[in-house]
Amino acid sequence: MPALPLTTSERRQLRADAHHLDPVVHVGGDGLTPAVLKEAEAALNAHGLIKVRVFSDTREEREALLAALAEALSAAPVQHIGKLLVLWRPIPPKVKAEREDRMPGPRTVKLVSFSKSGNHRATVKKVKLFGNQRVAAGGAIKRTTARQVSVKKKAQGQD
Numbered sequence: 001m002p003a004l005p006l007t008t009s010e011r012r013q014l015r016a017d018a019h020h021l022d023p024v025v026h027v028g029g030d031g032l033t034p035a036v037l038k039e040a041e042a043a044l045n046a047h048g049l050i051k052v053r054v055f056s057d058t059r060e061e062r063e064a065l066l067a068a069l070a071e072a073l074s075a076a077p078v079q080h081i082g083k084l085l086v087l088w089r090p091i092p093p094k095v096k097a098e099r100e101d102r103m104p105g106p107r108t109v110k111l112v113s114f115s116k117s118g119n120h121r122a123t124v125k126k127v128k129l130f131g132n133q134r135v136a137a138g139g140a141i142k143r144t145t146a147r148q149v150s151v152k153k154k155a156q157g158q159d
Helices: 008-018 034-047 059-073 151-156
Strands: 025-027 049-054 076-081 084-088 107-113 123-129 133-135 141-143
Touching: 008 049, 008 076, 008 084, 025 034, 034 049, 034 059, 049 059, 059 076, 059 084, 123 133
Parallel strands: 025 049
Antiparallel strands: 049 084, 076 084, 107 123, 133 141
C-alpha cells in the first residue's frame, strides 16, 4: 500500500492542525512491532491525524521509521520534527447497521399554558409522548389514527 501524496498547502494545513496534538503512539527500543502498528492503525481510524513519539537517537532511523509507518498504514507522512512524527490518513466512514424492528421512542414535550391575566407566570408542564401520540391545539394529547381511504379506492388498489 503506497503512502498518500499531499500537496504543499495540504501539508502546511495538517502541520498547523497537528501543532496542539499530543503523541498517541510511542515507539520504543523494539522498533515497529505488530502492537505498535495496531495502535497506530486504531488511532488513525479514530482521529485521522496523529503524532508518534520515537525513542531513537539517530535521525536516519526516525526517517526510515516514518517511511515504514506511512507505507504500512497507507498514510501520508506530514512532518518529522525532532523525535515526533506526524501522520495523516482520511477517517473512514463509519458503517451504522440499521435495525428494521426499530420504532420511534418516547419524546418529551413542554406544554405551556399562559395566565389569563398578564401579571402571572405561565405554567410549564412536561409530558412524555409515545410514537402514536400528538399534542392538539388546545394542549390535549391525542392518538394519531390512520387516514381513512374510500371503499372505491381500496377496491381499485390505490391508497
